[in-house]
Amino acid sequence: MRIVSGSRPTMTVRTRFAPSPTGYLHIGGARTALFSWLYARKHGGQFILRIEDTDLERSTEESVNAILEGMTWLGLEYDEGPFYQTKRFDRYAVIIEQLIDTGHAYKCYCSKERLEKLREEQMANKEKPRYDGHCRDGATPPSADAPYVIRFRNPQEGEVVVDDLIRGRVVFQNTELDDLIIARTDGTPTYNLTVVVDDADMDITHVIRGDDHLNNTPRQINILRALGATPPSYSHVPMILGADGKRLSKRHGAVSVMQYREEGYLPEALLNYLARLGWSHGDQEIFSIDEMIELFDVKDVNKSASSFNPDKLLWLSQHYIKESDPQHVARHLSYHLGRLNIDPAPAPELSDVVKAQRERAKTLVEMAANSTFFYQDFEHYDDKAAQKNLTAATRPALAQLRERFTALPDWLPEVIHQAVIDTAEALGEKLGKVAQPLRVAMSGGTVSPPIDVTVHLIGRERTLARLDKALAYIDSTVSA
RNA sequence: GCUCCCUUCGUCUAGUGGCCUAGGACGCUGGCCUCUCACGCCGGUAACAGGGGUUCGAAUCCCCUAGGGAGCGCCA
Numbered sequence: 001m002r003i004v005s006g007s008r009p010t011m012t013v014r015t016r017f018a019p020s021p022t023g024y025l026h027i028g029g030a031r032t033a034l035f036s037w038l039y040a041r042k043h044g045g046q047f048i049l050r051i052e053d054t055d056l057e058r059s060t061e062e063s064v065n066a067i068l069e070g071m072t073w074l075g076l077e078y079d080e081g082p083f084y085q086t087k088r089f090d091r092y093a094v095i096i097e098q099l100i101d102t103g104h105a106y107k108c109y110c111s112k113e114r115l116e117k118l119r120e121e122q123m124a125n126k127e128k129p130r131y132d133g134h135c136r137d138g139a140t141p142p143s144a145d146a147p148y149v150i151r152f153r154n155p156q157e158g159e160v161v162v163d164d165l166i167r168g169r170v171v172f173q174n175t176e177l178d179d180l181i182i183a184r185t186d187g188t189p190t191y192n193l194t195v196v197v198d199d200a201d202m203d204i205t206h207v208i209r210g211d212d213h214l215n216n217t218p219r220q221i222n223i224l225r226a227l228g229a230t231p232p233s234y235s236h237v238p239m240i241l242g243a244d245g246k247r248l249s250k251r252h253g254a255v256s257v258m259q260y261r262e263e264g265y266l267p268e269a270l271l272n273y274l275a276r277l278g279w280s281h282g283d284q285e286i287f288s289i290d291e292m293i294e295l296f297d298v299k300d301v302n303k304s305a306s307s308f309n310p311d312k313l314l315w316l317s318q319h320y321i322k323e324s325d326p327q328h329v330a331r332h333l334s335y336h337l338g339r340l341n342i343d344p345a346p347a348p349e350l351s352d353v354v355k356a357q358r359e360r361a362k363t364l365v366e367m368a369a370n371s372t373f374f375y376q377d378f379e380h381y382d383d384k385a386a387q388k389n390l391t392a393a394t395r396p397a398l399a400q401l402r403e404r405f406t407a408l409p410d411w412l413p414e415v416i417h418q419a420v421i422d423t424a425e426a427l428g429e430k431l432g433k434v435a436q437p438l439r440v441a442m443s444g445g446t447v448s449p450p451i452d453v454t455v456h457l458i459g460r461e462r463t464l465a466r467l468d469k470a471l472a473y474i475d476s477t478v479s480a
Numbered sequence: 481g482c483u484c485c486c487u488u489c490g491u492c493u494a495g496u497g498g499c500c501u502a503g504g505a506c507g508c509u510g511g512c513c514u515c516u517c518a519c520g521c522c523g524g525u526a527a528c529a530g531g532g533g534u535u536c537g538a539a540u541c542c543c544c545u546a547g548g549g550a551g552c553g554c555c556a
């Protein structure tokens with residue numbers, strides 16, 4: 001017998017993301033979710049969110065919330081769900097009963113001790129550890145109330161062919177598969193059963209998931225067939241490695257999606273990065289969400305694992321900060337300013353600050369940190385900056401700037417710019433000799449947007465006050 | 481150990497027998513621009529894991545080797 005998985009072209013595409021709530025939404029899961037979401041969107045189908053919480057020991061509500069929060073931040077909205085498997089136990093029980101009735105499943109009374117011993121022996125004999133079918137052909141209960149699990153009676157002959165959309169044709173011999181447990185001693189169903197029942201019940205047409213599930217696929221197809229259901233199409237996406245080529249873990253830095261928000265990334269930057277990790281469309285690097293939906297195809301996903309490259313993400317981050325609508329960036333930036341206890345409500349307009357800063361920040365965290373002086377007076381000058389720029393030699397320039405600024409008819413960048421140039425010319429100095437001291441007086445340090453833009457944004461009143469402060473500072477250090 | 485999967489610059493990748501003395505991007509790097517920091521622009525660096533075939537011709541097809549990974553749970 002040959003069992004082949006295939007797609008059902010006549011049905012509308014329905015994909016799902018099915019995380020188990022045992023932690024936050026991580027990068028790998030987010031990419032799988034993204035691919036599933038893109039595929040559904042591209043084909044005008046539905047994307048379903050299903051929480052696989054059958055492991056009562058490890059599943060937590062906090063994890064569920066963290067996953068939901070991550071999905072929301074990324075903008076991966078689902079059309080149905082979230083469905084919780086723990087709320088479907090009755091349904092699984094019916095299916096398990098059905099499998100027993102049709103002879104596709106049986107009660108197994110083997111003790112954990114026996115199984116453990118069996119496994120050890122097989123390992124010692126260099127065999128693949130697997131269930132030996134002890135109870136497969138009718139076991140007599142050790143006692144009337146003996147505990148038992150339910151096992152799926154896997155075919156012992158033939159092969160299962162998985163026509164994976166990413167890996168191509170993968171063939172498994174049924175002789176390699178053993179009779180897996182589908183219901184625990186306490187009656188609760190296990191993963192391989194619930195995933196199959198749900199995918200069938202929810203009419204999932206395309207299963208896109210991590211390739212750690214590839215080896216489970218033939219078992220799931222066998223259960224599906226026993227149920228008389230048509231297997232969905234499968235796509236197993238390779239895993240994401242850390243920058244060192246090792247499995248991604250906490251020590252590689254951020255693995256949680258929400259941590260990227262904390263670190264100042266725009267969701268579209270992360271999405272673009274994740275999309276390009278394993279998937280490509282020619283030489284194109286930048287994809288808007290709409291372009292991804294239009295161009296994505298699971299067939300174009302690579303077969304090999306890829307390493308996470310923080311530098312490239314940073315590049316994309318800067319790209320989106322630079323190219324996105326300033327209002328949009330401002331909304332995300334205000335979150336980070338809030339974390340610095342800065343209220344961007346008073347002047348200057350935050351989107352104007354974004355326009356001034358967007359070419360010199362790779363993340364919103366960086367932009368927020370470099371923008372504090374627009375909203376708050378700084379306490380101290382940077383030592384080196386002050387030593388070099390706030391001196392007796394630069395005092396005349398600052399004094400003259402104060403005079404000219406006071407007299408300006410309009411407070412506009414062009415006019416301010418001209419005033420700085422005029423000051424330099426009047427003193428016979430190069431522009432930098434005037435602009436840089438002014439910059440330090442305005443920002444407390446040596447880095448800021450173009451000086452005219454900076455001064456303009458700070459506003460006349462505060463500009464004059466900061467010039468006064470700088471002049472006083474010079475006087476105090478010179479006389480000291 | 482067994483089964484399954486993977487292998488192009490440091491990294492992400494293009495490439496589906498001739499367009500490849502292998503293209504793009506990130507990074508690194510030389511230069512230009514410049515009021516700081518940046519942005520931008522121009523240039524450079526660097527790869528088909530190894531070995532056998534098939535073919536007039538192979539990064540592309542086949543085989544072997546090596547390396548990496550996943551699975552083998554009353555986890556998902």
